[in-house]
Amino acid sequence: MNDAVNRTAGNTVTRWPVSDAAAGAILTVDLVAIRENYRRLKAKLAGVRCAGVLKANGYGLGAAQVAEALASEGCDIFFVALLAEGIDLRRAVGAGPEIYVLNGLPPGSEPEAVAARLCAVINSAGQLKAWREAARGAGRALPAAIQADSGMSRLGMAPAEVAALAGDAGAFDGIDVRYVMSHLACADEPRHPANEQQRLAFERLRAMLPRAPASLANSSGIFLGSSYHYDLARPGAALYGINPTPGEPNPMLPVVRLQAKVAQTRSVEKGAGIGYGHTYHAQGPLSLATISFGYADGWLRRSASAAWFDGVRLPFLGRVSMDSIILDISALPPGRLHEGDLVELLGPSQSVDDAAGHAGTIGYEILASLGSRFHRRYVNE
Missing domain, CATH: 3.20.20.10 (Alanine racemase)
Structure with missing residues (x-):
């Protein structure tokens, strides 16, 4: 995998963070x-x-x-x-x-x-x-x-x-x-x-x-x-990788994988307000994770979706923020998810077309909206 660069006139100009340690999310593009x-x-x-x-x-x-x-x-x-x-x-x-x-x-x-x-x-x-x-x-x-x-x-x-x-x-x-x-x-x-x-x-x-x-x-x-x-x-x-034949099996291979880093985990009690506007309140004790990823990275604010970790679906709770999203991680074993771990937003568990369906849009908009703050990896082999 290569760090993303833009090659112009024989020069190499870095366009995204050199290290995944500097970024809140990683976008892998399978060339x-x-x-x-x-x-x-x-x-x-x-x-x-x-x-x-x-x-x-x-x-x-x-x-x-x-x-x-x-x-x-x-x-x-x-x-x-x-x-x-x-x-x-x-x-x-x-x-x-x-x-x-x-x-x-x-x-x-x-x-x-x-x-x-x-x-x-x-x-x-x-x-x-x-x-x-x-x-x-x-x-x-x-x-x-x-x-x-x-x-x-x-x-x-x-x-x-x-x-x-x-x-x-x-x-x-x-x-x-x-x-x-x-x-x-x-x-x-x-x-x-x-x-x-x-x-x-x-x-x-x-x-x-x-x-x-x-x-x-x-x-x-x-x-x-x-x-x-x-x-x-x-x-x-x-x-x-967007399906050109909607309603039928996708004849194309998936191309992107998008993973976001866990910034913090916490436990909350019943009744806790979650996110801007307190649009969601905990119905009981919950384990939460906040990921370093939001609408500034191109994830549509109206998207009601989820992330995945170890094949387990982790629903979004509350509103998508500019730089963060809150996940319900109660389905994971206690202590399984840590700060710095990666959760999947696009990939084997959720295709671009799946994410588009959750957001009421099309795969074109999902891809074209992806931001520039990711660490980008390109699979060449």
Whole structure:
């Protein structure tokens, strides 16, 4: 296991505590599992190219480390959400991979994208014009993916914009159109009619755009079948162990384990108020443990959940605090849990999707919320 670092231009810059002794919690990221998840998705795609989505710092797990793991499996196309993410990733991975900026480039930022050799995802006629002018200034064609809105109403050119561009012979001058793409809104619901409606809309829209390889499938979209695969799939969540087929067994390996340290143990009598607001009162004598972990570390305050130790469930009591959570450890033998011991929050006893269910959210939010105060370990072997 390695301490987490960010490698930039040959330098090693420490981003998290060097020693687990300095941190209140430990986050272990299994890069071997990420590589296996990528292989499983590639097998499902049966020869179609597979990118890796690394937005939000690799879903909170470390974009540079995840990119290195995916590159070892032959992945050479990455997607991020923001220009700043793309610049950081380019510094980490070097000149080789293609890096696409999903949200498009903010007005005036095109020179930065050109300097970092990033590929724009063009979502509007205005962005297309700005990228065309950037190409003129650079004296060369600039790479891009053209995104059309096939029915999600979030990002991408509206059908009317696409139709207008179809009649403009010079619209794509100076643009190296590498992909035409769109994004599925309901892929995690395989029987939702919007999936087929979007696929058909995408067919109509791409027929009006420059001939180029096509991309539609996200993680769940890969499991909708080959008609959604086209030439490039763009999985994100599935790489990180989130179930792309909700309601069915997870075809992906778990990737993260999150453990928090016990800061203190105590015994309380019946009637004792517990935590902020005294939202819970002891119904009888209880043994408690306070762990060094809270909503500042990304554990949602509304989450009614538990930790585990020796396979025993230890329920949360009272409210989640900024830096601490109180556990009921009465089910453990007296004296079994000590200060400095680690309890498990994510891992074999509770998956990311389980934790999301307790919090009334999705696994994406659980991972993306994880904070920076952890000691991070990366399993490479």
